[in-house]
Amino acid sequence: QVQLVESGGGLVQAGGSLRLSCAASGRTFNSVTMGWFRQAPGKEREFVARITLTGGTTYYADSVKGRFTISRVNAKNTVYLQMNSLKPEDTAVYYCAASQYLGAIDRMHYNYWGQGTQVTVSS
Numbered sequence: 001q002v003q004l005v006e007s008g009g010g011l012v013q014a015g016g017s018l019r020l021s022c023a024a025s026g027r028t029f030n031s032v033t034m035g036w037f038r039q040a041p042g043k044e045r046e047f048v049a050r051i052t053l054t055g056g057t058t059y060y061a062d063s064v065k066g067r068f069t070i071s072r073v074n075a076k077n078t079v080y081l082q083m084n085s086l087k088p089e090d091t092a093v094y095y096c097a098a099s100q101y102l103g104a105i106d107r108m109h110y111n112y113w114g115q116g117t118q119v120t121v122s123s
Contacts, residue, residue, distance in 0.1 A: 002026045002112040004096045009117030012086055016121070020081040022096030022114060031098035034079040036070060037107055038092035038119075045095065047105050049081060059105060064090075086121045093118050 008020040035050035049060045049070040058070050069082040079096060094117050097110035104110060
């Protein structure tokens, strides 16, 4: 089992920044990719960004490319999502997830999920 705990969400004005953190514990050695997803009210959960835990390669959804940055500190078992130039449409619950598949971007390939953290961007 892998436990994931997100933190760092909150209320911010449009154009502002937030940094989300995801702390992993448990049997983390089987996970090779960490991802961030988000779910807005009435919408499906969507991919935001992912990072591989060995090479550190990253991949982003087009909607956040150039504004969000995913990073990790393996020694701390922690993944971050730096969110800049936030827009009202970024408002959602943000989830951290772990995958055994290298480079996964499909939520079906993620088998461990955090409880989520709310991000609200006001206009």
